Amino acid sequence: MGNVLQTGEKPRVGIATKALALYFFLVPLDFVPLLGGSVSKLLAAIPFLGLVMEYREIKFSTSKEIGLLIAYFLYCAITMLFSQDMTDSISKLITLFLNIALIVVITGFRRREAEVAFLEKAMVYSGWLTLILLLVFARFEYNRIWLSIGGEQQDPNYLCGYFIFAIAFYIKKFIFEHKKSAIVCLLIFLTVILMTGSRGGSLSLVAVVLFSAILWLYRTKKTWKESVRLILILAVIAAAIVYILTLLPVEVTQRFSFEYIEKDKGAGRFDIWNNLIEQFKCFSFPRQLFGTGLGTIFLFSNKVAHNLWIEMLVETGWIGLGLLTIVYLAFLLRAFKEKADVMLIALMGYITMTFSLSLTSYKPVWNVFMMIIIFFHRYREEERK
Incomplete structure (x- = not known):
């Protein structure tokens, strides 16, 4: 990979990077129904296929952020021992595993700066794709614009x-x-x-x-x-x-x-938050420490928490909430130190959203996490091999 930089030739964009860019670009379609499921799982296969086609160039790298994600997953897995609803906990844990596994595998492939820029543009174009989809498949309810495709709406x-x-x-x-x-x-x-x-x-x-x-x-x-x-x-x-x-x-x-x-x-959110916090106060000390298990928020509210931090407090306790906070802070700090300003700004926008939405498996957030690590692992132009 380093030879291209040495010869002064225009850096090529590898198949694995193009596959990942396609995944980023098509992410807005992840809610669209497909064969009884959604497009989401099919989309996740795209970057893996790209890696398979360039397997000889994969060189796994590690970072503090990867370690924190793995630690957070292991903690969530351990809390399943105390889960009040094992079925929902397993389902949510699998989703968490897939998101983290995708990051671990994809970011193990180091990319050139030109390839990182290519991926960044793909995420920008993804916003335009969302806009086009909205123009084509728009539905209005109470004069608010909605996106509806195949009977499913976003x-x-x-x-x-x-x-x-x-x-x-x-x-x-x-x-x-x-x-x-x-x-x-x-x-x-x-x-x-x-x-x-x-x-x-x-x-x-x-x-x-x-x-x-x-x-x-x-x-x-x-x-x-x-x-x-x-x-x-x-x-x-x-x-x-x-x-x-x-x-x-x-x-x-x-x-x-x-x-x-x-x-x-706040569309009923204030009552939901207050109710969940009051219920959490009544938990035993071990429950407050370790939570009730991933996916168990529905046991305490007929809706999701509409707040990532309150939801994780109930499901994973103070320890889980602390770990998740450290994960977000670590990614913010990494983006700041690396001067990955677009990713840093975007992550701040998503963090703002987490205070009114339960973004536990929201693809755009995980994609920004992935991009920050990719940016950190990139080959700088001055590197030589």
């Missing part, structure tokens, strides 16, 4: 998550690199997210913009002109949000008002 909140990486990419292009065309792309995604009426998705969008601004202030040399420019950018984005909201139906815009949020209690 929840608007989860739908917004497929735009986050692309938004992170374009906001970096606009703020850091002064690419004026990027603002057009940003406004397109911003409009669609507001059309979904998703408050969690909209909040994650705001988080991405604000964190990008903070990161820019940290990364760059600041002059008064640049600072004024940043303020103007934030003002333009804020004005665009307000203007777009004035164009949308009242059923959608009212969802963003404080009065409406207070009235519907």
Whole structure:
């Protein structure tokens, strides 16, 4: 792999990388029904097939983040001994295993910087694919736009998550690199997210913009002109949000008002969170420490927790919640140290979403984890073999 860099030839993009890029690109289809199941399992096979075709070039690497993921999985496996619903625990543990196994295997293949850039573009194009699918298969309910394919529909909140990486990419292009065309792309995604009426998705969008601004202030040399420019950018984005909201139906815009949020209690989330926390307080000390087992949240709520952290607190206890927090912090720190800014910004957006959604097996989050490790393991241009 290093010979290409030495000769000055244009670095090639290997089959394994192309296969992984295809997987990233098609991830928005993972909810589509197929032969009694979903496309998800079929998609996961694509990067594995690519690796098989380039097996001679696989060189397994390790990292602290991989170790933490494995430790988290082993802990969750151990808590099954105390599970209150073994069937659901096994099902959720298998899903967790598949997500982590995919990361461990895929990131063991070191890639050139050009290949990492290729993968990053695939994740950006995935956002555009989601937009195209939404235009073709749009369904409106209470004037909110939904994606519905083959009788299955994607929840608007989860739908917004497929735009986050692309938004992170374009906001970096606009703020850091002064690419004026990027603002057009940003406004397109911003409009669609507001059309979904998703408050969690909209909040994650705001988080991405604000964190990008903070990161820019940290990364760059600041002059008064640049600072004024940043303020103007934030003002333009804020004005665009307000203007777009004035164009949308009242059923959608009212969802963003404080009065409406207070009235519907965050679509019932406030009551769910309070109820789960109160029940957790009544657990015995061992239960509070180790939880009730993966997948057992339905024993305490007729719905999911709509909050990753509360769900993991109930299911895996304080220890599991602590491990998961360390995992997220480790990936944030790795992305920050490696200056993988698009991935760092995107992960901050997804973390914001975790406070209103139970993103335990949400593919875009796991894909960002994967990309951060791939970025860390990449061959730098100066490397020689």
